[in-house]
Amino acid sequence: MGEPRPKHIHTVVNGLNGRPTNLNNVETWANIPRIINNGAKAFAKIGTDGSKGxxxxxxxxxxxxxxxxxxxxxxxxxxxxxxxxxxxxxxxxxxxxxxxxxxxxxxxxxxxxxxxxxxxxxxxxxxxxxxxxxxxxQDTCMVDVAKYFIKFLTEESCGKCVPCREGLDRMLDILTDITEGKGKPGDVELMEELGTMIRETSLCALGRTSANPVLSTIAYFRKEYDAHIKDRKCPAHVCKSLITFSVDKENCNGCTKCAKVCPEGAATGAKKKVHKISQALCIKCGLCKDACKFDAIVVV
Ligand code: SF4
Ligand code: SF4
Ligand code: SF4
The missing domain is CATH 3.10.20.600 (Ubiquitin-like (UB roll))
Incomplete structure (x- = not known):
């Protein structure tokens, strides 16, 4: 696996053949003809003080x-x-x-x-x-989102430096616990500490930015973390360990649709009779909720 190395001298100073060299992506290069053809002033008219074009x-x-x-x-x-x-x-x-x-x-x-x-x-x-x-x-669980991105980043980390390699793994463990209903008081504070450490001490940009999904979701969606940890609830009804499917007796008319689509035989009942869901068999796939036209499948 390729490993980044500290860059003390950048290519704009000393690059190809020891000459100043611009190494940029295609999107950046696509701006150059416009600047050459129309001039820098015309280009700089678009944008903000710090970000042009x-x-x-x-x-x-x-x-x-x-x-x-x-x-x-x-x-x-x-x-x-x-x-x-x-x-x-x-x-x-x-x-x-x-x-x-x-x-x-x-x-x-x-x-x-x-x-x-x-x-x-x-x-x-x-x-x-x-x-x-x-x-x-509204149907997105922000804790689950943070877990998804941290999992991706643990796989992308080259493993060269400890903060990124170990820190991300540890953060993924904690997020997994929280989404599985095993979160503990202090987990959020620990992740804030870990995230700040990873940001400040990692070698390359991957590590230095990797805590963003966790730190931003904690900053803006702290209530969702608390609901997972303290109440053992996923407010967006995404984390399977924290939700249950059941049938609302008032709304169910026994159309049998849920029983027909349930892959586990968990939703059962006779025609025109109120159906029920076996919590032991239910794998929380959500197919019954999608199939029910009478709003009778309740997720809590
Ligand atoms: S920050 Fe992560 S990806 Fe970058 S060098 Fe360190 S371990 Fe590798
Ligand atoms: S699909 Fe809905 S209305 Fe039909 S049996 Fe199932 S819960 Fe009842
Ligand atoms: S959530 Fe899936 S497994 Fe559970 S009752 Fe509904 S269809 Fe069946």
Whole structure:
């Protein structure tokens, strides 16, 4: 596996053949013809004081219009999500947007009017990074999201330095425990401590940014962590160990749909009779809830 090394002299100072060399990605190079043809001033007219020009984002997730979007620096998140992205499908509520790729932070609704540029995203605990923008709706569990990204990053870590290698593994253990109903008081504070240590002492940018998903979700969605740890509940009904499926007797008309789709034989009942779900057999796949047209499957 390739391992980063400390760079004391950068390529812009001493690169190819000992000459100053620009090593950039294609998106950055695509701006150069415009600057050469129209001049630096024309280019700098677009954007904010610290971030000039435009930026391409990959807009995905719970959003009506997905795809690559090129926007002027300084546009607000709200404009990207609602004017360009067309808002959240199925009349669901916006919950957060993660920017910058797997090690970006999750930005909550109260910061939707944030102007998008390098400095502003960093200030709120995220980053421009690779230009990813993942929109999440009300059905997203932010603890589960943090776990998902930390798992990805533990696999990406090259293992060269201890803070990133061991710190991320430890953080994943804690997040897994929390989503499985085994969270303990003090876990959140421990992850904050770990995250700060990883950020400050890792060798390369992967490690230095890797704690963003955890630190940002703790900062903006602390209540969800507390619900998992103290109440053993997943408010978004995502973490399987913390939810149960049952039948609402008032709403169930015995249509048998849930029993037909249940892969485990957990949902049972006679036609036109109230059905029931065996907690011992239920694997919490959610198929019965999707199938029931009468809002009779309750998840708590
Ligand atoms: S921070 Fe992580 S990815 Fe970077 S060198 Fe250290 S172990 Fe490798
Ligand atoms: S699908 Fe809904 S209404 Fe039909 S039997 Fe199951 S719970 Fe009752
Ligand atoms: S959640 Fe899945 S396994 Fe459980 S009762 Fe519904 S369909 Fe069956």
């Amino acid at each position: 435009t930026k391409i984002f990959s807009l995905v997730g719970k959003i009506n219009n997905t795809g690559l979007v090129e926007v002027p620096m300084g546009i607000t998140l709200r404009e990207i999500v609602y004017d360009i992205g067309g808002g959240i499908p199925n009349k669901k509520k916006f919950k957060a947007v993660q920017t910058g790729g797997p090690s970006g932070g999750c930005i909550p609704e109260k910061l939707l009017d944030l102007p998008v540029d390098f400095d502003e995203l960093t200030k709120v605990g995220s980053m421009m990074g690779s230009g990813g923008m993942i929109v999440m709706d």
